[in-house]
Ligand SMILES: NC(=O)C1=CN([C@@H]2O[C@H](COP(=O)(O)OP(=O)(O)OC[C@H]3O[C@@H](n4cnc5c(N)ncnc54)[C@H](O)[C@@H]3O)[C@@H](O)[C@H]2O)[C@@H](O)CC1
């Protein structure tokens with residue numbers, strides 16, 4: 001198993017792993033034996049003797065199922081095996097098991113447990129009957145289902161449901177988890193996910209293409225202050241607001257402070273300056289009339305990062321301000337209206353983006369900028385779009401994706417209660433703070449998405465944006481202890 005436990009293997013990477021194993025003298029039969037044995041041991045660890053039905057598909061996933069059948073029977077379990085081995089390797093494993101019945105005769109009456117070894121990483125195209133009926137029958141049985149490698153019917157690379165999928169109680173995946181285990185809708189079908197080593201030697205050759213966001217990737221870059229620090233050295237963030245929605249930039253600014261930015265300036269139109277002076281305490285309020293005033297503020301060189309978008313209306317004025325900011329090549333977060341303003345001038349935006357920018361669209365904002373990706377899976381959207389722009393992309397959603405040059409990290413968890421107004425402004429603020437602390441845009445994005453999601457779990461049900469801001473210091477303390 002790879003030491004990068006956060007590394008997710010695509011189907012083509014799994015094939016490369018297989019070839020790598022063979023080049024180290026392992027046979028495919030040995031790997032199948034290792035997989036089946038590891039799975040059967042895990043099953044016997046979790047359950048006492050159960051009347052078990054094994055559903056074995058035509059390929060190697062089915063082969064793994066036959067191995068499980070043999071091991072469970074050797075341990076005295078009553079096991080009924082249904083399958084139609086087609087590949088020579090699956091047949092080799094099937095020969096070691098007596099009394100295999102045809103899949104159309106499957107019956108779950110008086111049984112306790114189902115092992116799903118129908119399809120794994122080799123699933124191609126959408127499943128049709130008789131597989132549909134079989135999967136529906138297994139799901140409707142009410143029995144616990146253990147899926148080998150992945151729930152049959154889930155696309156290993158994308159999490160797409162290929163017609164119909166097994167709803168697993170437990171999934172025992174081999175060598176390393178697959179992206180589909182963390183991408184919706186497939187993610188919901190895995191039940192408990194565990195990974196088993198099957199003896200494939202470590203290899204360094206595969207590129208890190210898709211992986212899970214974990215603090216190990218960025219924690220060391222987030223520093224606690226020392227006696228040498230002062231408020232400006234701890235990150236100086238400029239948040240641009242508008243009179244359109246005043247609360248949004250306020251929340252972004254406060255969030256930046258709550259995750260450790262030492263100094264946050266909120267720059268708003270002259271018309272609301274006085275109002276804001278009276279309603280915020282710790283942020284510095286400055287005003288602007290035109291984009292030139294913002295340019296002058298940036299000229300001062302004081303700000304280490306800029307956040308624009310929360311509460312900004314999609315307009316030509318916003319567009320002008322964004323273009324002005326991007327000229328300065330500062331670490332910059334573009335969110336909400338800062339992105340939507342370019343719906344009809346996408347190329348202008350793409351040309352102005354640079355390496356220090358992070359864009360944080362939700363799917364609606366994303367499709368305004370990349371309409372040609374409408375109908376694509378999220379993982380494909382992120383991969384394609386991030387290869388087209390020089391900025392880092394955070395594609396927000398239940399399984400937020402962070403992408404740069406086609407490399408993608410998946411946020412493994414987040415509370416569904418985050419689906420409420422204002423939480424996006426908070427993410428923009430957190431990100432602005434981490435950028436001001438000199439984290440590189442990709443690492444800052446990983447850290448911000450994690451902190452945001454993790455804080456949402458601290459708050460729990462009935463979260464509103466203001467609660468999330470309050471929970472940020474607790475989350476930051478968790479990271480540092
Ligand atoms: N890659 C590796 O290193 C290892 C893989 N192993 C197992 O092997 C699995 C992959 O094996 P395979 O590549 O044989 O693939 P699968 O066993 O997942 O499925 C391939 C078979 O399903 C058929 N099939 C695909 N899509 C279909 C559809 N829509 N309708 C009907 N039939 C369809 C194919 O014609 C082929 O016969 C993994 O998921 C894992 O369980 C393990 O044995 C251990 C080692």
Ligand SMILES: [K+]
Pocket residue numbers: 061116117118119120147148149150151152
């Ligand atoms: K399976």
